[in-house]
Amino acid sequence: SLGERRAKAEKMFGLMDGFLKNDPMSLQKDILDHVEYTVARSRFNFDDFEAFQALSHSVRDRLIERWHDTHQHFKKQDPKRLYFLSLEFLMGRSLSNSVINLGIRDEYAEALSQLGFEYEVLAEQEGDAALGNGGLARLSACQMDSLATLDYPVWGYGLRYQYGLFRQVIVDGYQHEQPDYWLNFGNPWEIERIQVSYSVKFYGMVEEKASNGVKYKVWTPGETVEAVAYDNPIPGYGTRNAINLRLWAAKPSGQYDLESYNTGDYINAIVNRQKAETISYVLYPDDRSYQGKELRLKQQYFFVSASVQDIIRRFKDVHDNFDEFPDKVAFQINDTHPSLAIVEVLRVLIDEECLDWGKAWEIVCRAFSFTTHTVNTEGLEKIPVDLLGSLLPRHLQIMYDINHRFMEDLKRKIGQDYSRLERMSIVEEGIVKSIRMANLSIICSHTVNGVSRVHFELLKTRLFKDFYDLWPQKFQYKTNGVTQRRWIVVSNPGLCSLISKWLGTEAWIRNVDLLAGLREHASNPVLQQEWRMTKTINKMRLADYIETSTGVKVSLDAMFDVQVKRIHEYKRQLLNILGIIYRYDCIKNMNKSDRKKVVPRVCIIGGKAAPGYEVAKKIIKLCHAVADKVNNDDDVGDLLKVVFIPDYNVSVAELVIPGSDLSQHISTVGHEASGTGSMKFLMNGCLLLATADGSTVEIIEEIGVENMFLVGTKLHEDPQSGDKPAPGVSIQFIRVVSMVRNGYFGFKEYFNSLCDSLEDDKDFYKLGADFSSYLEAQAMADRVFVNKEKWTCMSILSTAGSGKFSSDRTIEEYAKHAWGIEPCKCPF
Numbered sequence: 153s154l155g156e157r158r159a160k161a162e163k164m165f166g167l168m169d170g171f172l173k174n175d176p177m178s179l180q181k182d183i184l185d186h187v188e189y190t191v192a193r194s195r196f197n198f199d200d201f202e203a204f205q206a207l208s209h210s211v212r213d214r215l216i217e218r219w220h221d222t223h224q225h226f227k228k229q230d231p232k233r234l235y236f237l238s239l240e241f242l243m244g245r246s247l248s249n250s251v252i253n254l255g256i257r258d259e260y261a262e263a264l265s266q267l268g269f270e271y272e273v274l275a276e277q278e279g280d281a282a283l284g285n286g287g288l289a290r291l292s293a294c295q296m297d298s299l300a301t302l303d304y305p306v307w308g309y310g311l312r313y314q315y316g317l318f319r320q321v322i323v324d325g326y327q328h329e330q331p332d333y334w335l336n337f338g339n340p341w342e343i344e345r346i347q348v349s350y351s352v353k354f355y356g357m358v359e360e361k362a363s364n365g366v367k368y369k370v371w372t373p374g375e376t377v378e379a380v381a382y383d384n385p386i387p388g389y390g391t392r393n394a395i396n397l398r399l400w401a402a403k404p405s406g407q408y409d410l411e412s413y414n415t416g417d418y419i420n421a422i423v424n425r426q427k428a429e430t431i432s433y434v435l436y437p438d439d440r441s442y443q444g445k446e447l448r449l450k451q452q453y454f455f456v457s458a459s460v461q462d463i464i465r466r467f468k469d470v471h472d473n474f475d476e477f478p479d480k481v482a483f484q485i486n487d488t489h490p491s492l493a494i495v496e497v498l499r500v501l502i503d504e505e506c507l508d509w510g511k512a513w514e515i516v517c518r519a520f521s522f523t524t525h526t527v528n529t530e531g532l533e534k535i536p537v538d539l540l541g542s543l544l545p546r547h548l549q550i551m552y553d554i555n556h557r558f559m560e561d562l563k564r565k566i567g568q569d570y571s572r573l574e575r576m577s578i579v580e581e582g583i584v585k586s587i588r589m590a591n592l593s594i595i596c597s598h599t600v601n602g603v604s605r606v607h608f609e610l611l612k613t614r615l616f617k618d619f620y621d622l623w624p625q626k627f628q629y630k631t632n633g634v635t636q637r638r639w640i641v642v643s644n645p646g647l648c649s650l651i652s653k654w655l656g657t658e659a660w661i662r663n664v665d666l667l668a669g670l671r672e673h674a675s676n677p678v679l680q681q682e683w684r685m686t687k688t689i690n691k692m693r694l695a696d697y698i699e700t701s702t703g704v705k706v707s708l709d710a711m712f713d714v715q716v717k718r719i720h721e722y723k724r725q726l727l728n729i730l731g732i733i734y735r736y737d738c739i740k741n742m743n744k745s746d747r748k749k750v751v752p753r754v755c756i757i758g759g760k761a762a763p764g765y766e767v768a769k770k771i772i773k774l775c776h777a778v779a780d781k782v783n784n785d786d787d788v789g790d791l792l793k794v795v796f797i798p799d800y801n802v803s804v805a806e807l808v809i810p811g812s813d814l815s816q817h818i819s820t821v822g823h824e825a826s827g828t829g830s831m832k833f834l835m836n837g838c839l840l841l842a843t844a845d846g847s848t849v850e851i852i853e854e855i856g857v858e859n860m861f862l863v864g865t866k867l868h869e870d871p872q873s874g875d876k877p878a879p880g881v882s883i884q885f886i887r888v889v890s891m892v893r894n895g896y897f898g899f900k901e902y903f904n905s906l907c908d909s910l911e912d913d914k915d916f917y918k919l920g921a922d923f924s925s926y927l928e929a930q931a932m933a934d935r936v937f938v939n940k941e942k943w944t945c946m947s948i949l950s951t952a953g954s955g956k957f958s959s960d961r962t963i964e965e966y967a968k969h970a971w972g973i974e975p976c977k978c979p980f
């Protein structure tokens with residue numbers, strides 16, 4: 153029997169003396185075994201990449217061990233679990249993160265060096281897992297790290313795209329997109345679970361049937377696709393817990409369409425069957441733009457349906473009714489992308505589990521928590537009703553049912569205020585009748601979360617005002633955070649040891665508030681000296697990378713001034729470039745002795761433009777055009793260099809952030825929901841030059857405005873509505889724009905439309921209005937940079953004040969105030 157077999161296995165396991173061993177000798181043996189049996193190379197002859205593969209497999213074994221124990225433990229305890237649903241996870245590399253979280257980095261480094269390999273060199277062999285676009289996706293990855301570290305019983309769910317975010321290649325200064333077939337060389341971090349699979353249905357029709365006078369709906373699908381699970385263990389730091397990120401891949405269904413086989417067209421029948429796989433092929437690369445594409449909707453439902461089936465199956469393993477469901481299951485939906493999960497749970501409970509509407513509705517409303525990441529209505533997802541009705545006919549009916557009940561209820565509460573009723577409806581009438589996924593998510597969730605305090609204010613007063621007035625208790629915010637494990641310990645080992653040395657402990661890696669202890673040493677010349685030394689080493693690494701990736705040689709004495717993030721008009725990379733043009737123009741107009749006083753700069757820009765976003769692509773080209781002119785001007789030399797780092801991604805960020813002196817976060821006030829890049833720079837002691845937008849407002853409160861360079865007016869002085877007339881545009885602004893317009897950097901025609909968009913009445917993102925203030929902040933940064941003591945002090949205080957911006961804090965807040973979950977720590 154199963155019980156007997158289990159008892160026997162447990163006895164054998166006892167004899168085998170427990171866990172895998174982590175001393176360098178055992179690690180060496182493991183690596184060599186993997187070289188021979190997994191990679192199938194001779195243990196006397198293998199290259200760096202093969203060594204990386206074997207190394208990863210040996211780490212994977214250790215991950216799996218903990219991951220098994222964690223799940224055994226969760227099963228035994230049966231705590232309330234969180235299910236974190238996101239269509240995007242930007243994990244980057246896994247090797248370094250894993251060995252650090254497992255606490256065996258040094259042991260591996262030693263084992264490898266005895267085998268004649270260098271750990272760092274092997275780690276560089278790994279490619280990024282780029283299953284996401286930008287901030288939203290990297291936030292999910294940071295939050296998974298914190299969830300594991302804090303021992304929460306959680307499952308992450310997502311899609312296993314075969315093509316991640318495109319690779320950006322620059323040809324003659326223009327962006328080109330290349331496919332990222334990241335699975336080409338295998339992926340040691342996933343565990344394929346062919347036996348964990350579910351059928352997902354699409355299309356077809358819904359019929360009403362009745363039995364014993366009870367009516368019910370039957371959905372007969374027109375297409376069925378199989379979802380297969382790929383599990384990715386996520387290790388916590390300083391704990392045995394390792395949680396699971398389950399990603400779904402589409403496979404042809406096991407149910408054959410006999411008809412097409414019988415017609416004799418065997419080959420075509422196979423080819424058609426295989427098309428099912430396309431659902432999970434490729435990540436959509438346009439962040440925050442919704443084009444109502446069928447494939448995207450299919451991806452959303454595919455992932456949601458498989459996850460919901462898996463979650464309900466797990467619940468039913470130990471429960472025979474749904475009364476306890478909301479006490480055992482919490483759903484988190486990351487933006488509206490997974491919001492079909494709400495409707496899917498309702499559908500399963502009503503149509504398949506035969507619960508009545510009232511009961512099912514109550515369960516759903518207690519289970520879902522929703523986070524929104526946007527500030528304006530254009531950012532909200534809308535799905536055309538025609539598309540929904542054809543792909544998911546039953547779901548559309550349920551959405552109409554929800555809306556009908558909600559509208560009736562609302563009329564009773566607010567009366568005949570039709571324009572408000574119209575605004576709050578799930579259904580948007582208009583040329584294209586659509587479903588508003590945000591309204592659906594708000595109505596069906598128990599909490600609606602913002603991602604920073606000012607974002608929350610905007611939600612209450614603008615974006616979701618109607619809903620806030622109705623249900624103020626639903627609305628909350630949890631300011632975003634990032635994980636110090638990835639963004640200091642993994643990517644900046646020098647700073648990591650320096651911090652531990654001065655704090656006298658490594659405890660800050662789990663309790664980041666301890667960083668505040670650096671404050672008392674901020675002016676200590678010994679720390680300052682070591683702090684600068686660490687920065688210089690990181691700048692050397694970055695300078696090398698810049699030279700290999702762009703061919704530009706940069707001076708380490710220059711201030712490394714960095715803006716890296718997705719290219720968006722509201723993020724104002726254009727403001728940065730116009731500032732660079734101003735600086736260049738000033739240098740050109742100086743005499744030799746004045747030039748000696750210029751603080752040398754390396755201006756670094758990086759980021760991807762969505763493939764269809766023309767303006768963003770022009771901004772990239774302008775950056776290259778300016779770089780060409782400036783970098784080849786002998787008058788300028790090392791006083792100013794401009795570089796565009798191609799293909800910005802997580803692993804490039806890990807190199808760029810530790811090596812920068814100054815970083816820019818200059819979105820138009822009222823447009824950035826939070827911003828998380830700023831937090832990574834802050835932790836790494838880079839000074840911020842930023843507008844008081846999103847979470848920067850809270851950063852200022854933590855470090856003090858005197859420790860950064862503030863651009864522009866504060867949010868409350870300058871509401872987006874613009875009741876105050878914008879201050880006049882400066883003469884400098886007019887001059888730099890006209891330089892571009894007149895072809896000073898070439899490509900006159902091509903840049904025309906960019907210049908047009910900066911004309912007074914068209915300058916939607918207020919570059920003109922903020923230009924003077926931007927230049928002042930930049931001039932201030934120059935003045936402080938030459939005062940090494942002051943700059944270093946500000947840098948130390950930035951790191952010291954970054955504690956609040958750890959995703960550990962964010963996750964604790966979600967656990968307490970949104971999910972109602974408790975830690976469930978696996979014994980060592």
Ligand code: GPU
Binds near residue numbers: 525526632828
């Ligand atoms: N964000 Br909406 C994205 O990265 N993609 C999106 O589609 C949307 C938002 C970002 C916000 O712009 C950024 O301010 C925030 O810090 C981040 O999500 C995480 O909340």
